[in-house]
Amino acid sequence: MLLAIDSSIGTSAAVVDLDRGIIAERHSADTRGHAEVVGALMRDALTASGVSPAELSGVVAGMGPGPFTGLRIGIAAARAFAFGVSKPVVPVVSHDAIAFDWYASGGTGELLVVTDARRRENYCSRYSRADAAGLPVRIDGPVLAKPGDIVMGAATRLDADRISAGSLGMVAELTWAAGRPFAADEPLYLRSPDVTPSAGHKRVTS
Amino acid sequence: MNRDAPLVLGIETSCDETGIGIVRGRTLLSNTISSSMEQHARFGGVVPEVAARAHLEALGPALTSAVDEAQIELADLDAVAVTSGPGLAGALMVGVGAAKALALALDKPLYAVNHLVGHVGADILDDRGEPFEYPTIALLVSGGHTSLLLVRDLTSDVELLGETIDDAAGEAFDKVARILGLPYPGGPQIDRAAAEGDPTAIRFPRGLSLPKDMAAHRYDFSFSGLKTAVARWVEQKQDAGEPVPIADVAASFREAVADVLLTKAIAACRDHEVPRLLLGGGVVANARIRELAEQRAAEAGVALRIPPLALCTDNGAMIAALGAQRIMGGFAPSSLDFGADSTLPVTDIQVA
Ligand SMILES: [Zn+2]
Numbered sequence: 001m002l003l004a005i006d007s008s009i010g011t012s013a014a015v016v017d018l019d020r021g022i023i024a025e026r027h028s029a030d031t032r033g034h035a036e037v038v039g040a041l042m043r044d045a046l047t048a049s050g051v052s053p054a055e056l057s058g059v060v061a062g063m064g065p066g067p068f069t070g071l072r073i074g075i076a077a078a079r080a081f082a083f084g085v086s087k088p089v090v091p092v093v094s095h096d097a098i099a100f101d102w103y104a105s106g107g108t109g110e111l112l113v114v115t116d117a118r119r120r121e122n123y124c125s126r127y128s129r130a131d132a133a134g135l136p137v138r139i140d141g142p143v144l145a146k147p148g149d150i151v152m153g154a155a156t157r158l159d160a161d162r163i164s165a166g167s168l169g170m171v172a173e174l175t176w177a178a179g180r181p182f183a184a185d186e187p188l189y190l191r192s193p194d195v196t197p198s199a200g201h202k203r204v205t206s
Numbered sequence: 207m208n209r210d211a212p213l214v215l216g217i218e219t220s221c222d223e224t225g226i227g228i229v230r231g232r233t234l235l236s237n238t239i240s241s242s243m244e245q246h247a248r249f250g251g252v253v254p255e256v257a258a259r260a261h262l263e264a265l266g267p268a269l270t271s272a273v274d275e276a277q278i279e280l281a282d283l284d285a286v287a288v289t290s291g292p293g294l295a296g297a298l299m300v301g302v303g304a305a306k307a308l309a310l311a312l313d314k315p316l317y318a319v320n321h322l323v324g325h326v327g328a329d330i331l332d333d334r335g336e337p338f339e340y341p342t343i344a345l346l347v348s349g350g351h352t353s354l355l356l357v358r359d360l361t362s363d364v365e366l367l368g369e370t371i372d373d374a375a376g377e378a379f380d381k382v383a384r385i386l387g388l389p390y391p392g393g394p395q396i397d398r399a400a401a402e403g404d405p406t407a408i409r410f411p412r413g414l415s416l417p418k419d420m421a422a423h424r425y426d427f428s429f430s431g432l433k434t435a436v437a438r439w440v441e442q443k444q445d446a447g448e449p450v451p452i453a454d455v456a457a458s459f460r461e462a463v464a465d466v467l468l469t470k471a472i473a474a475c476r477d478h479e480v481p482r483l484l485l486g487g488g489v490v491a492n493a494r495i496r497e498l499a500e501q502r503a504a505e506a507g508v509a510l511r512i513p514p515l516a517l518c519t520d521n522g523a524m525i526a527a528l529g530a531q532r533i534m535g536g537f538a539p540s541s542l543d544f545g546a547d548s549t550l551p552v553t554d555i556q557v558a
Contacts, residue, residue, distance in 0.1 A: 007303075036545040038306060039309075040542045072258060072299070073300065076262055076300045077307035079307075080303070080305070080311070084307070187259075195249050195256065205445075
């Protein structure tokens with residue numbers, strides 16, 4: 001069983017199991033208040049699942065892509081929880097959860113997952129199909145793109161405003177069961193920090 | 207829960223130091239600090255997004271090394287404590303998210319406490335003597351804050367007497383260092399340059415010290431005007447084609463900062479009839495500020511306390527210590543619903 005956390009759009013926490021599926025999931029659509037809600041969502045998902053922290057075999061972290069301030073909070077929570085229960089962190093690309101759901105509910109062919117990156121930009125990931133294990137096969141992305149630059153090709157475009165930690169957790173369970181590698185344990189900010197190197201001191205007298 | 211000598215792990219991420227501290231009651235077991243200062247050097251100051259990213263990377267390794275150093279079992283912790291403010295919002299949120307998750311994983315209570323009051327609590331961990339008595343005046347000076355507090359009781363009664371109305375003192379050091387062509391962080395650079403200089407060479411202004419300012423800003427600080435005055439003075443020299451006496455400028459600037467800080471701190475001691483002054487924050491690393499504090503405190507008959515530097519800069523041990531004090535005082539834990547508050551007032555010693 002796995003506890004899964006994602007804060008790449010809103011905040012979502014779930015307890016999942018390979019055989020039982022999504023046992024419990026709690027979600028907040030608020031795209032600003034991640035730090036406020038993350039603890040209660042994790043607690044409520046755990047309580048509703050009846051699973052104790054000691055029974056978990058890992059903690060899934062949605063690595064984004066996502067706007068950085070919020071994205072970090074879920075990853076920090078996943079890492080700290082994993083540290084507390086001495087279990088591994090299982091990193092998963094958040095878009096994979098959206099694609100997993102789409103193929104699982106009957107979608108076929110190429111899929112383009114698009115989420116809001118703020119500042120009039122989007123995060124995009126392209127998938128070709130679901131494989132035998134039911135896992136979406138990502139062939140491009142995630143990348144940051146301006147709306148005009150998004151190439152549709154043969155894909156069905158899916159604009160998502162929510163990531164389910166339950167689906168994220170199921171991607172992790174299936175990935176593990178299929179013996180596939182997990183994502184890199186690095187947050188997918190896809191943007192550099194907004195900073196300009198100091199140009200030295202500017203004159204105060206004209 | 208053990209309320210006599212609780213074992214507490216504290217998490218601090220309000221600025222550019224990722225601090226994990228572990229204390230048992232009043233005893234320090236680990237003060238693990240990972241700083242992102244070097245990453246900010248080329249920007250000439252702390253970049254909030256760079257600091258927040260660094261917290262996320264440093265958190266796991268810092269937790270591991272703190273627990274290793276303290277030689278404790280996580281299951282033996284009585285509580286987790288965390289800084290919920292004031293500080294950089296995005297940076298604070300990393301610690302808040304992590305602390306909530308850790309408390310949940312361990313099924314331990316969580317204490318969300320005030321960073322500035324934490325600086326005052328750091329003194330408890332100084333094992334060179336008995337902790338300071340209260341009430342005390344506390345002067346907290348760093349790159350992020352410049353505050354003067356009246357602490358009647360660490361866990362229940364802290365009053366803000368004054369604070370900076372513009373730049374923090376540490377920021378002023380960074381900016382003046384840049385004016386003089388010295389690298390970041392400015393504090394140690396100015397200190398080094400000032401060693402050879404004459405502090406009376408140039409009379410730079412003491413912010414908010416004129417009689418007209420004293421009614422509304424008796425204990426407040428302002429360093430923006432001082433920084434501009436230094437820049438003007440240096441530019442005039444340069445425009446006249448004269449060499450800039452860097453040592454004298456650095457010494458005179460440092461003297462202006464130290465003078466205004468200590469004048470106001472000692473005035474607060476006198477006005478409130480509190481014969482104790484506690485210093486905290488990274489700027490106490492500055493040799494002249496420590497020296498002037500000793501001199502002025504002695505003249506005024508005020509007892510002075512300066513904890514070791516590792517407890518004065520931002521750290522998780524002071525947060526753990528304050529959490530432990532709240533537990534020992536019988537206070538209830540925080541809920542899981544609080545957020546990061548970048549402007550948390552000092553009167554909010556713990557958030558619900
Ligand atoms: Zn501080």
